[in-house]
Amino acid sequence: MSSADPALHRCYRHPDREAGRSCTRCGKPACSDCLVQAQVGSHCLDCAKAARPDVKTRAKLASSRLLTPVTYSIIAINVAVFMWMGSTDSQSFAGTATKLHGDLGLSKTILQGLSRWDSNSAIYPAHQWYRLITSGFIHFGLFHLAMNMLLLFQLGKLLERVLGTVRFSLLYTASLLAGSLGVLLVDGGALTGGASGAVFGLMAGAAVGLHRRGINVFSTGIGMTLVLNLVLTFSIRGISIGGHVGGAIAGAVLGWLMLAPSWKPVPKWATYAAPVAVMLVAVVGAIVVVG
Secondary structure, eight states: OOOOOOOOOBOSSOTTSBOOEEOTTTOOEEOGGGEEEOSSSEEEHHHHHHHSOOHHHHHHHHHGGGOOHHHHHHHHHHHHHHHHHHHHOGGGGGTOOOHHHHHHOBOHHHHTTOOBSSTTSOBOOSOOTTHHHHGGGOOSSHHHHHHHHHHHHHHHHHHHHHHOHHHHHHHHHHHHHHHHHHIIIIITTOOBOOSHHHHHHHHHHHHHHHHHTTOOGGGTSHHHHHHHHHHHHHHSTTSOHHHHHHHHHHHHHHHHHHTOOTTSOOOHHHHHHHHHHHHHHHHHHHHHHHO
């Protein structure tokens, strides 16, 4: 008595090949080249293709990994400026104030046209208002830069995803300018620079936003970070009290409006208008203070 051998399964795409397994989705037999690993089992190429999201969905998923372009851009600019200043004068890397710090930094006496870089240099022209912005992108040494950029990275990931790129940019710029106004009001003739005024604005804004949502800010780490940095501001000589406090006040006010919870909504136009208003107040205030 004899019986015929059972028919061997053949790959649905390659009839000349034996199919060792079948697709766990549709059941078609397939060779190892025509199966791809899935979360559960293996899928044939047709099922794997059908399971892929459409172009629109894939683009959305890709962009979800790049939700903080402004944060990364600001960090890149600060690092590029630091490297440029260091390449011009290597003492900048060690935290020593260089001529470029004098050219880009901020102080009341410089804006009034009363300061020299050194005893041999000419007095700076008065009313160099660009310093209100440029001072926020220079740093005194690698540690100064690293601490500011670390906080900016952490806070930017949180806030830019919530606010979006435009409103986050407005919050950052408004905090920077408010910090510059604080420098002119409090720090007098000291040469200042750094992103910390804007970063303090982000910290204060995030803390107020979390509080408005009923979250204990000290359970997130942001509250303690803000308090610790404020203590250091008033404890260590050479730190810009006006810049930090000015940025923090602006950030707190804007955080109250821009990060309002959904059950206490603020008109959307106000979340754009408020930081613009703070910028105008900061610039006008600087002009009045300098005279």
